[in-house]
Amino acid sequence: MLKHEKWYAYVFIAPMVIGYLIFLAFPILSIVGISFTDWSLIGSPNFIGLKNYERIATDMTFWVTVKNTLLFTAGFVPLKIIIAFLLALLILKRVPGIGLFRTAIFTPVVVSLVVWAVVWKYILATDYGLINSFLHALGYDRIPWLYHDQLTLPAVIVVSVLKGLGLTMIIFLAALSDVPKMYYEAAIMDGASKFKKLLHITIPLITPAIFLNVVITVINSMKIFGQIYVMTHGGPGTSTHVFIYYIYKQAFKLFEFGYGSAISLVFFLIVLAMTIFQWNLRKRWVHHEQ
């Protein structure tokens, strides 16, 4: 009996193991190899050693890309986490009609990212956009939201936050409704203020959810692509070039597979380092493991 079980198990997991080898392990190993070549659309690839990495070091656009990705993360993560947390606290109160707010805020999650970006591109349009019509009505000049070196990245950040706010909020909401009421009752007896209850009871008890949301949001912000492609094409200039956009540009517009692989590998290592760093942080920071 037990002998058979082993073979059943191997058959059951075979598709996933084979898939892992072909679609995940093989590509990761390959980009290391390809990054040492000058592989492009024409001619056969030659081994060029570390040339691609030397090129990264002096490629201004690459460093602008790194800066933009970090700026995006620095704006996106706190904005999304804080707003989602505040909304979850408000929606937790069982006021009649609150369910409608929850539904409305969640709705963009089931809308395709490209649709969301396209609609916002129209709302932010310079000549006949909705936002500029508000500004016009208030007596201000129109702003070229998607053609402005300083404002375009923040505009994309806000659009991205709105898209995924509902999901982050729901994860907070689930954690908040699990906090046992007795803690609050004890705190009220002790005369704790609302803010103190939040700081000393609610937040410590939901650290796993906060941690989870931060990890997911950080990783997602590093991988942002669709809204950049649709709304700005990395522009104006290079002001909204982010990591995946730059990989896309090098590998699939300029067909520099070798250089694109080197950038991909650097990106992978950065994401990996951030993930490991965050998991280590978890050990010190999360009070209450689920």
Add this chain to the structure above:
Amino acid sequence: MNNKKLMSYLPGYALLISVTAIILIPFYWMVVTSVKREDEIMSFPPSWWPEKWQFQNYFELFQAIPFHKYMFNSIYIAVVVTVFTCFLAALAGFAFAKLHFPFRNALFLMLLSSMMIPVEVTTIPLFLLFSKLGLTNTHFPLIVPTILGSTGMFGVFLLRQFYLTIPDEISEAARIDGCTPWMTFHRIMLPMVVPAISSLAIFAFLHSWNEFFEPLIYINSDHLYTVPLGLSIFSGDLEPRWHLIMAASVVATLPLLLVFFFAQQRIIEGISMTGSK
């Protein structure tokens, strides 16, 4: 006293209402724009209500681009991805949770490590591989690497967690009664993990439906476009025809929105479950 209490709630509700409004305005704007006349769109400031509801914009859309084909492609790809992801992840998750075999933990850790790999990083080698095999400009790279790659791995992980909550006595009893692992899986275990599978199904469907990077890289022919790819190309025209683009956005959004409104509770629970595992 009462007034003071009201004042303390005010900033919170102001935030709630303004965020909700900012989220709902795009939906309103999309619908209203989709029935405006072309010259009305070019006027500034834009009108909040169309002069005349031009429903023929929707016919014009299907004449301008084969949007029904994009819809069909997106739906069938998402359905295939969802069905196979759920089946294969349920099967592998069962093996990792309930069967005993050499290297079980090592193999599971190996699969788990894939959660740290951003899919975008794998694209260059896969693109080179698929072009060697003549599989670019087909739907193959949008379907198979999703099922057997990142989405599938996530499914295995999610379902294994769920199987672990089912007492071992149940599968042991089935074994003593002479069930093969396959019978235990599809007669006993599968019905017990339906909630987890439906969460995975929602996750896999939305993920595939939203997928943009892969179609952008692999697909060149108009009749193979998915909705996100077709819409991004259509909206990238030098002189975008916004009334048609918004009509396309409405068509692309409506089916999912309807499903969402009818199965809201289930979908929100499902998504928060996949989010928190």
